Amino acid sequence: MLNNQRKQSILQLLQRDGQVLTKQLSDHFGMSEDSIRRDLREMAHEGLLQRVHGGALPASPAVVNFAGREDILTESKAIIGRAAANMIQDGQVVILDGGTTCVQVARQLPPHLRATIVTHSARIAIELVEHASIEVILIGGRLFKHSIVSVGAVAIEAIRHIRADLYFMGVTGVHAEAGLSTGDLEEAYVKYALCKQAAETFVLASQEKLGAASPYIITSLSDVSGLVVEQSVPDDILTPFRQLDLTIILA
Numbered sequence: 001m002l003n004n005q006r007k008q009s010i011l012q013l014l015q016r017d018g019q020v021l022t023k024q025l026s027d028h029f030g031m032s033e034d035s036i037r038r039d040l041r042e043m044a045h046e047g048l049l050q051r052v053h054g055g056a057l058p059a060s061p062a063v064v065n066f067a068g069r070e071d072i073l074t075e076s077k078a079i080i081g082r083a084a085a086n087m088i089q090d091g092q093v094v095i096l097d098g099g100t101t102c103v104q105v106a107r108q109l110p111p112h113l114r115a116t117i118v119t120h121s122a123r124i125a126i127e128l129v130e131h132a133s134i135e136v137i138l139i140g141g142r143l144f145k146h147s148i149v150s151v152g153a154v155a156i157e158a159i160r161h162i163r164a165d166l167y168f169m170g171v172t173g174v175h176a177e178a179g180l181s182t183g184d185l186e187e188a189y190v191k192y193a194l195c196k197q198a199a200e201t202f203v204l205a206s207q208e209k210l211g212a213a214s215p216y217i218i219t220s221l222s223d224v225s226g227l228v229v230e231q232s233v234p235d236d237i238l239t240p241f242r243q244l245d246l247t248i249i250l251a
Contacts, residue, residue: 007043014049014058018211018240019177021055050213052178060172060181060212076206076230081105083251084168084204084228090114092165095194096124098149098187099170101204103127109134118162120150120190137162144187151186159193167198169224173213174205176240179221181214188216200225202249207233210241221246 006029013028014020022040026033040056043049049056081104088094090113096102098121106117106127113133119125120139128136141155169191173181180203182188195201201224210233226247229238238248 003039007039007048010039010043010056011048014056018175019052019055019057020049023054025055050173050215052213057173057175057178057213058211060183060214061208077101077104078108079230079251080204080206080228082108083249084202085109087202087228087249088113088115088166092116093118093163095119095162095164095167095198097121097168097170097191097194097204098124098147099204101206102168102170105168105204118164120155120159120194121148122150123148141190142186144184146184147187149187149190151184151190155190156193159190159197162197164198165200167194167201168228169195169201169203169218171203171205171214171218172209174203174209174221174227174241175211175213176221176244178213178217180218180224182216182218183214185216188218191218195219195223202247203227205229207237210237 010020010025022033022036025036040051044051047059050059077100080101084105085108093116096105096117096119102124106124109131116135116137117128118137125136125138128134139150139155139158141150142152144151171180172183203224205227207230221244226249227241228249228251231250242248
């Protein structure tokens with residue numbers, strides 16, 4: 001089998017099974033594990049998969065910067081954002097993550113809602129400037145320009161002083177076994193810190209992020225309450241998450 005044919009076959013197995021194991025691929029193709037690892041390294045370099053110990057997972061497609069992501073799946077993000085906004089009740093303290101789906105949450109908060117929104121996203125804060133009854137707490141720190149969010153020690157120290165009712169988390173990868181992940185290490189630390197300060201955390205996830213993984217781990221799915229996804233997501237994609245007793249909110 002030619003190299004390109006083998007890689008295509010690996011991608012098909014990855015799509016079918018949600019993960020591939022080096023040893024199983026070695027047996028399947030009748031090749032050494034070192035040769036399979038070389039294939040996986042090359043495919044990871046091309047952005048086709050995410051390498052993990054012992055094999056690989058589907059790579060998250062959410063790698064472009066904030067401006068580029070704003071034009072991707074806008075209808076899906078609006079649907080998820082509306083469902084999340086409707087979960088917020090008067091008087092609550094809610095952490096709203098950075099990211100384009102969270103922008104949709106901010107845009108769709110009811111005009112009569114009286115709540116406090118905590119965010120490390122300048123973009124989110126600007127969205128809420130004209131909302132008369134929303135108090136905004138903006139977390140400072142070093143600006144991570146790719147996502148327009150504050151990161152670093154200053155941000156994490158400020159987060160330690162907050163106790164929130166809800167946290168709506170944005171991620172680039174949601175995998176039943178590998179957990180929640182993102183494309184930047186400092187951003188992963190901040191998301192983890194925010195998660196620990198909220199009574200409940202719900203992950204906002206469009207379909208392309210489900211079953212995918214990114215390089216930097218935020219936390220396991222056991223640390224969150226549930227997922228907010230579109231109704232159109234097939235049941236077979238949601239089954240692994242339901243088996244973890246997560247609350248699945250269909251937008």
